[in-house]
Amino acid sequence: MEVSNKSSKGKLIAxxxxxxxxxxxxxxxxxxxxxxxxxxxxxxxxxxxEKVDFLNxxxxxxxxxxxxxxxEIAMADINDRIQPAAVEPDRYLERYExxxxxxxxxxxxxxxxxxxxxxxxxxxxxKEIEAAAPALEPSLxxxxxxxxxxxxxxxxxxxxxxxxxPFIRRISKQKYHFFLALTAGLLLFLGIDSVEExxxxxxxxxxxxxxxxxxxxxxxxxxxxxxxYTGEKLVSRAKSSRITKPVAIALxxxxxxxxxxxxxxxxxxxAVGLGSIAFSTxxxxxxxxxxxxxxxxxxxxxxxxxxxxxxxxxxxxxAGAPAIFGAWIGGFVYSPFTSVIFLSxxxxxxFQVIITILKWIREEGDKNLSSAAVASGFAIGMIIMYLTSxxx
Amino acid sequence: xxxxxxxxxxxMSMFVIIAVSVLFVAIPEGINAQQEENVFVTxxxxxxxxxxxxxxxxxxxxxxxxxxMEYLRDFNYGRISQLxxxxxxxxxxxxxxxxxxxxxxxxxxYNVWTFNGTVPGPTIRVxxxxxxxxxxxxxxxxxxxxxxxxxxxxxxxxVFEPVGGNGGQFIYEFEAxxxxxxxxxxxxxxxxxxxxxxxxGVFIVDPKEKRPAADEMVMVLNGLDTDFDTENNFxxxxxxxxxxxxHPIQINTDELIRVYVVNMVEFDPINxxxxxxxxxxxxxxxxxxxPSFYTDMITLSQTERGIMEFEYxxxxxxxxxAHKVEFSEKGWVGIFLVNENxxxxxSEEYGS
Numbered sequence: 001m002e003v004s005n006k007s008s009k010g011k012l013i014a015x016x017x018x019x020x021x022x023x024x025x026x027x028x029x030x031x032x033x034x035x036x037x038x039x040x041x042x043x044x045x046x047x048x049x050e051k052v053d054f055l056n057x058x059x060x061x062x063x064x065x066x067x068x069x070x071x072e073i074a075m076a077d078i079n080d081r082i083q084p085a086a087v088e089p090d091r092y093l094e095r096y097e098x099x100x101x102x103x104x105x106x107x108x109x110x111x112x113x114x115x116x117x118x119x120x121x122x123x124x125x126x127k128e129i130e131a132a133a134p135a136l137e138p139s140l141x142x143x144x145x146x147x148x149x150x151x152x153x154x155x156x157x158x159x160x161x162x163x164x165x166p167f168i169r170r171i172s173k174q175k176y177h178f179f180l181a182l183t184a185g186l187l188l189f190l191g192i193d194s195v196e197e198x199x200x201x202x203x204x205x206x207x208x209x210x211x212x213x214x215x216x217x218x219x220x221x222x223x224x225x226x227x228x229y230t231g232e233k234l235v236s237r238a239k240s241s242r243i244t245k246p247v248a249i250a251l252x253x254x255x256x257x258x259x260x261x262x263x264x265x266x267x268x269x270x271a272v273g274l275g276s277i278a279f280s281t282x283x284x285x286x287x288x289x290x291x292x293x294x295x296x297x298x299x300x301x302x303x304x305x306x307x308x309x310x311x312x313x314x315x316x317x318x319a320g321a322p323a324i325f326g327a328w329i330g331g332f333v334y335s336p337f338t339s340v341i342f343l344s345x346x347x348x349x350x351f352q353v354i355i356t357i358l359k360w361i362r363e364e365g366d367k368n369l370s371s372a373a374v375a376s377g378f379a380i381g382m383i384i385m386y387l388t389s390x391x392x
Numbered sequence: 393x394x395x396x397x398x399x400x401x402x403x404m405s406m407f408v409i410i411a412v413s414v415l416f417v418a419i420p421e422g423i424n425a426q427q428e429e430n431v432f433v434t435x436x437x438x439x440x441x442x443x444x445x446x447x448x449x450x451x452x453x454x455x456x457x458x459x460x461m462e463y464l465r466d467f468n469y470g471r472i473s474q475l476x477x478x479x480x481x482x483x484x485x486x487x488x489x490x491x492x493x494x495x496x497x498x499x500x501x502y503n504v505w506t507f508n509g510t511v512p513g514p515t516i517r518v519x520x521x522x523x524x525x526x527x528x529x530x531x532x533x534x535x536x537x538x539x540x541x542x543x544x545x546x547x548x549x550x551v552f553e554p555v556g557g558n559g560g561q562f563i564y565e566f567e568a569x570x571x572x573x574x575x576x577x578x579x580x581x582x583x584x585x586x587x588x589x590x591x592x593g594v595f596i597v598d599p600k601e602k603r604p605a606a607d608e609m610v611m612v613l614n615g616l617d618t619d620f621d622t623e624n625n626f627x628x629x630x631x632x633x634x635x636x637x638x639h640p641i642q643i644n645t646d647e648l649i650r651v652y653v654v655n656m657v658e659f660d661p662i663n664x665x666x667x668x669x670x671x672x673x674x675x676x677x678x679x680x681x682x683p684s685f686y687t688d689m690i691t692l693s694q695t696e697r698g699i700m701e702f703e704y705x706x707x708x709x710x711x712x713x714a715h716k717v718e719f720s721e722k723g724w725v726g727i728f729l730v731n732e733n734x735x736x737x738x739s740e741e742y743g744s
Contacts, residue, residue: 057438074499076447081721082626082633084432088444091499102442104434122502122618124625 043068045119047093049127050205050336052115053135054107060135061101061115061127065093066210076103077116077124107132136272138332146269146327153268154261154323157288159316161295168296168303176303177361178377183253183297184357185381190260190294191350193389195220197267198343205336216344223259223348227252231356246301247311249356253301254315256349257294258322263343264291265326270334272327293384294319301360448498457494458510460630461639464609467517467596470524480522482568486513488578488591490532490557497626497633497723502618505532505578505589511631512612512656513593516576518568520597526564530555536586537562539579540595541695543569551579571599572678573652575695588617588658590631596652599681606648606701609641613665613692613714613724615657622659626723627714633723636712640729645707647733651700652678655692663724664691665700666715672702689715704730 046067053060059078065071071093076085085103093099101117110131118124136142168179195216202212234248298315302308330339362369432446433439470482490505507513518524530536534557539550544566547553555562578591594610614631615624626633643649651672655663666689673683674690678699690698704710713725 058440072499073447075497077722081718082723084434084440084446084448086430086432086440086442086444086446088442091445091447099444101447102440102444104436104438104440106436118500118618118625120499120501122496122500122616122625124619 045069045071045121045123047071047073047117047119047125048206049115049117049125050098051334052113052127052129054132055135057104057106059103059105059107059113059115059132061103061117062098063093063101063117064098065095068095070094072120073099073101073117074120075118076101077118078103078105078107079114080116109133136331142331143328146272146331147324149268149272150265150321150324150327153288153291154265155316155320157291158257158295158298158320159313161292161297162299162312162316164296165299165303165308165312168300174371174373176300177364177371178373179296179300179303180357180361180364181374181377182381182384183300183377184354184361185378185383186293186297186385187253187256187350187354187357187381188378189382189385189389190257191347191354193385194260194263194343194347194350197263198340198347201336201343202340206340210337212340215340216347219341219344220348220351223345224352225348227256227349227352228355231352244305245360246305249301249360250298250311250315251318252356253353254298254319256346256353257297257319259342259349260346261291261294261320262322262326263339263346265323265328266330266334266339266342267326268323269327269330269332270339272331291320293381293388301357458631460628460632460635461641463510463512463515463630464611464641465607466515467608467610468514469517475523480519482518482522482524484514484516484524484526485529486526486538487529488532488536488555490534490536490589496616496618496631500618502616503589505536505586505591507538507591507593511590511592512614513576513591515594515596515610515652517596517598520569520571520600522568524564524566524568528555528562528564530557530560530562532557534586535560535580536578536591537580538564538576540564540566540576541574542566542595542597549579554580568597570679571597573597573654573697573699574677575654575656575697577656577695584658587656588615590614592656594652594654596678601681603650603681604648606650607643608650608652610652611654613653613655613657613663615659615719617659624657624659624722627657627663627719628723629712629726634725636726640709640727642729642731643704644731644733645704647703649700649702649704649728652697653692653700654697655695657719658694660716660719662691662693662716663719664689664715665712667700667702667712668710669706669708670702670704670710672700675699675701704728706730707732 044067046065048064048066049061050064051062061076063073073087073091073093076083083103083105085101088100088102090099103115107113110133113129113132115127115129116124168176171179198216199213202210202216206212206215231248231252234252295316298319299312302312305311326342358369361374368374429441429443430446431439431441432448468484470484473481473483475481486507487509488505488507489509490503492504492506492509493501494504494511496502496504504511516524516526526538528538535554536557537550537553537555540548548564548566550564553562574595574597576593576595578586580586592612592614594612611629612631613629614627616626616628616631617623618625628634629636653665657663671686671688674685674687675681675683676698678697683701707730710728710730711725712728713720
């Protein structure tokens with residue numbers, strides 16, 4: 001009995017390992033003796049200029065080798081005019097390696113520039129900047145400025161939205177379901193918004209080799225699954241512990257919105273960093289109006305709870321404060337890659353929250369997701385978000 | 393206690409968000425260790441330090457594969473012999489190649505097609521009425537020819553007689569004329585490709601009555617399209633961008649300077665030549681011995697060429713460049729360094 005058990009275990013391991021062994025042999029063969037057979041076609045070099053900073057009398061470009069072969073940076077130009085420059089740490093870039101190209105240049109604010117990098121085979125790559133604006137130097141003042149913006153667009157609107165709680169509390173169950181569905185609608189819009197933003201950033205600033213769309217999809221689904229799993233854990237534990245299910249759901253919502261607002265903060269910080277002139281008080285007002293609705297999303301599930309003031313404040317902070325951190329990061333150390341990642345995580349989190357809410361409405365209500373209250377709530381949620389988004 | 397555990401969860405999530413944020417603030421693109429510093433000078437004269445490498449189209453004579461300074465005053469008079477009727481026969485051998493990779497600007501490598509291994513090819517210099525015999529050997533992969541501008545029989549025109557690669561041969565023979573400065577280039581289709589890769593050179597026909605003695609030089613204005621988008625990435629006088637800017641051409645005050653200029657730039661319809669601190673007498677195509685213009689600016693279309701003559705009165709550094717500034721900022725710029733003339737030094741003998 002024991003022997004046969006052992007041998008079957010051995011068989012199990014062997015049957016699992018054998019395909020791997022063959023795979024390793026295949027790879028070794030392709031890299032080794034078989035490489036000549038596959039030596040077809042001409043690999044073309046590719047680089048991406050991920051970031052352009054306008055400093056005092058100098059333009060700095062972060063260049064990444066995003067092609068299949070290593071490259072050497074040989075020359076830099078501004079507006080197709082060759083400039084002496086420096087490359088740090090050195091001109092040799094392996095795949096995915098980055099270097100900083102420093103081009104001394106007396107640039108003019110708000111003027112467009114085309115930055116060119118030529119590599120050793122004479123291929124020139126170009127990146128167009130719509131309007132030059134001084135790069136932000138981290139300072140206490142700016143730090144505070146971003147904190148204030150983050151507070152305006154993140155924390156305060158969410159808190160204001162939470163003030164609808166007493167109102168939602170007094171309404172009938174039907175209307176309550178309407179508000180829950182409204183929340184789902186708001187969130188669906190935010191989720192789609194995040195995905196769109198992530199795709200836009202990856203399209204503009206990430207090299208093709210990152211597979212932008214698939215990167216967004218993968219991170220989004222991983223984030224969704226991760227939060228779905230932990231969320232379910234939290235909710236099921238809620239049954240036995242002191243946290244009630246609505247609190248658990250509200251917490252999940254605020255974490256999801258927090259991740260989303262982090263992405264929003266990144267966008268705002270980056271917009272200031274890139275000197276987008278359109279960023280103004282009007283934009284802040286737009287974001288604020290838009291984000292007030294997020295407060296409703298958190299308040300709705302909590303409306304049947306008692307003694308919620310403390311929880312509300314905490315959740316408001318969880319949902320709103322990340323906008324501040326996002327603004328800091330976006331303004332000071334913007335990278336399109338982190339931006340895409342966070343926006344995707346935020347989208348995944350939001351979709352997870354939507355599922356949770358819908359499940360809850362279904363359980364709470366009459367196992368029915370097609371009631372007039374739910375359908376209209378969902379629809380109105382989307383419409384509100386669309387209308388407030390026009391302001392942004 | 394109850395509140396504590398609940399807020400504990402919230403505190404945890406807050407903490408995670410803060411931790412992630414701090415991480416990204418604290419570690420931007422990695423930390424650069426202090427290394428020895430390199431220094432370079434910008435166009436506007438500022439000195440910039442870097443811990444990395446300098447990207448500057450600044451050649452040193454040690455690294456240059458083709459020496460524009462040598463080419464500048466290098467005239468090939470051929471193997472000279474007298475024919476029975478007492479005319480002079482000048483024999484040349486020109487070998488075409490199309491597989492050479494040359495560092496045309498620091499760090500940038502380009503497949504040049506060459507006559508006798510250089511771009512431009514050798515400057516061929518003869519006297520009007522000489523018999524010119526050019527033995528052409530094509531060691532390239534593709535078909536090539538030599539098409540001389542000037543007067544010659546149709547069969548010597550280098551258009552309808554493509555010379556096969558890998559050792560194909562042809563002998564071009566004709567009587568030199570007219571007097572002037574002319575280009576020669578490959579005339580195989582696609583012509584643009586054969587020209588822009590570098591198959592061209594200068595053909596000077598001197599008058600029998602020699603021009604006055606002078607410090608003579610050849611400048612081929614050319615461009616290089618290194619990424620094949622039918623726009624030049626570089627422009628230059630004699631192929632290497634910025635070369636004469638970093639290695640000024642030394643001349644003397646009160647000495648006649650004669651420049652044979654040939655424009656071989658493709659893609660851009662015109663080129664031009666502006667001289668600082670001076671004006672020059674200009675002889676279009678060099679066919680006349682009376683100058684047509686006295687100017688500091690001429691415009692040159694494709695293969696348009698001429699002879700310039702000038703003397704500097706004051707010593708110092710003088711720029712010469714395309715006044716189409718795009719071209720000069722992509723390499724077609726140079727400096728004459730005018731030295732005080734020691735009267736004892738006689739100017740170079742003309743011809744030989």
